[in-house]
Amino acid sequence: MxxxxxxxxxxxxxxxxxxxxxxxxxxxxxxxxxxxxxxxxxxxxxxxxxxxxxxxxxxxxxxxxxxxxxxxxxxxxxxxxxxxxxxxxxxxxxxxxxxxxxxxxxxxxxxxxxxxxxxxxxxSTNILYLYICCIIVGSIMSMNRTTLIQGFLRIFFPMLCGEIAGMLVGMGVGMLLGLEPFQIFFFIILPIMAGGVGEGAIPLSIGYATILHMDQGVALGRVLPMVMLGGLTAIIISGCLNQLGKRFPHLTGEGQLMPNRANTDEQAPAAPAYSGKADVTTIASGALLAVLLYMLGMLGHKLIGLPAPVGMLFMAVLVKLVHGVSPKILEGSQVVYKFFQTSVTYPILFAVGVAITPWQELVHAFTLTNLLVIVSTVTTLVATGFFVGKKIGMHPIDVAIVSCCQSGQGGTGDVAILTAGNRMSLMPFAQIATRIGGAINVSVSLLVLGNFLV
Structure with a gap:
């Protein structure tokens, strides 16, 4: 019982x-x-x-x-x-x-x-720049110093090779489709690699209006859709590269451009591991560090004309290389970076879509010839970055995702591309590809157009 x-x-x-x-x-x-x-x-x-x-x-x-x-x-x-x-x-x-x-x-x-x-x-708030500065500074502060130097020194070669190959293939495809070479290069290919809207499409439209004696609004209307379609193509390719990395892990560093060699780790201390135990004051210090470095970038823009995000990027690299802040603040920067990556990315993209992405321009540019030229250009650019990066000892998928940013919509495009590729830690290199690469392309092309072709 x-x-x-x-x-x-x-x-x-x-x-x-x-x-x-x-x-x-x-x-x-x-x-x-x-x-x-x-x-x-x-x-x-x-x-x-x-x-x-x-x-x-x-x-x-x-x-x-x-x-x-x-x-x-x-x-x-x-x-x-x-x-x-x-x-x-x-x-x-x-x-x-x-x-x-x-x-x-x-x-x-x-x-x-x-x-x-x-x-x-x-x-009114320029919240995109707050997002970008926290992402850039946080990702730089979490990198190994030696790997950081090697990455910055080596990334330019795949970028240059990709641009040359992309331009040649795009021109070839466009001419096969019966388009005029002048139109192909200056109104399709160059806008793709111009560095986005604010730093690329608008300066291009001003230059075209002056040199070609056309209305700036008309020039911008022809250039802007190509920027958007190039960025959309890059986002899709970046997502595909992310899936390729999951299938072939040996091709990717999951956000690291350079392989971690044993001797590299012995020569330079690695960045402090993220413990998740940083206190509130440390996190606040990490956020303030990002903001102050961006303010230094703004000062550099006033003095020498260098884009503020690029100036901030160089200052962040310098701080990292000279051990300018303590490991504790480095971890605070990393926490801030992870917060913005996780919590702010999609809200920022929504704001970008509402405020500065004209849907009608994208739809009007959706012609078969434009799509073929743009897709062939961006695909060649990215594929060249992939194989050249692999050849010189870098992780090919991560290099290729940075190459995608060469055809993105500026800072907003970098956010979307790196989000699709799940490689937000590559933001510093993406900014180099977008800002510096785009500025060089626009400046050289307008110089050639004004002095030799018109």
Whole structure:
């Protein structure tokens, strides 16, 4: 009789243990059901609050409301892209986070108050540059010093080879399709490699307006779609390269350009490992370091005209090489980098899609001839970077992803490309490819156009 009672009590206890309480079920939902990084209940609450503001006719553009708004829409678009069959693994999340908002604005599917507030917030705060400076400084501070030097010295050769090969193949394909060589180079290929919109398309349009005696708006209208299509192609290729790296791990360093050789590790101390235990003051110091280095970059821009992100990049490298900050602050910078990479990428891409990505320009440029020239140019550029990088002892997939950034939409394109390729730690090299490479291409090409061809 006692045995039966004991077994019954044990069974009752096991049932009571197995049955979770209402609190446990709620916590389980909060911890496991997420849209991007946002717990589902908070995501729903954010959507309700944004809808209430929109129905009231006014959505504040201050940072408090915009954090919730950009997070809600950005992670929703990114999650949608991730869940798409097949292409979800090829960078569709970054594409959807950028181009779905652009299409929604064009077709009137996004409330006007959201568009107005997002555009105002994006353009008035320059939040993209805060994002880029934290990503650049954090990734540089987490690199091995010797590897950092070798990477910067070697990356220029694959980039140069890729540009030359891409231009030659693009010209050949365009001429086979019956296009004029002048149009192919100056209005298709050069915009792709010009370094984005602000540093590439706009200076090109100003130069074309002056040299070719045409309206700047007309010139920009012809150049901008090529920049966008080149960036879109690069995002897709970067996503494919990420999948290639998962299938052939020996071809990638997962965000490292140079292999970690034993003698390299003996000659120079590695960056401090990320422990996840940095205190609040250390993290704040890491964030302040990134901001101050960007301010130095802005000062350099005023003095010598060097783009602020590039000046900041060089200053960050210098600080790293001379041991300018302690290992503790280095770890703080790394925590800041991981925070922005995880939490801010998709909201930033949504803001970019709403504020500065004209959907109609992209659609108008979707002609077969343009697509063939652009795809052949970008593919050749990236493939050349892959094989040249492999030949000179670098990780070919990571070099190829940096090469993708040579045809991106500036800083925003770098974010989308590196997100699709899951290689955000390559941001410093991407900035070199975009800013410096684009500036050289634009300057040399306008010089040749003005002095020899017109």
């Amino acid at each position: 006692s045995t039966t009672d004991d077994s019954f009590s044990i069974t009752s206890e096991s049932l009571s243990i197995q049955k979770p309480s209402l609190k446990d079920r709620w916590w389980h939902i909060m911890d496991t059901w997420k849209v991007g990084i946002i717990p589902l209940p908070l995501f729903v609450l954010a959507g309700v609050l944004i809808a209430v503001d929109c129905l009231g006719g006014k959505l504040p553009s201050d940072i408090v409301v915009m954090v919730a708004t950009l997070a809600f829409f950005g992670f929703a678009c990114g999650e949608f892209g991730k869940r798409l069959p097949i292409i979800g693994k090829l960078g569709a999340a970054a594409i959807c986070a950028t181009f779905i908002p652009s299409a929604m604005v064009y077709y009137g599917l996004l409330p006007d108050v959201v568009v107005e507030s997002t555009t105002k917030f994006y353009k």
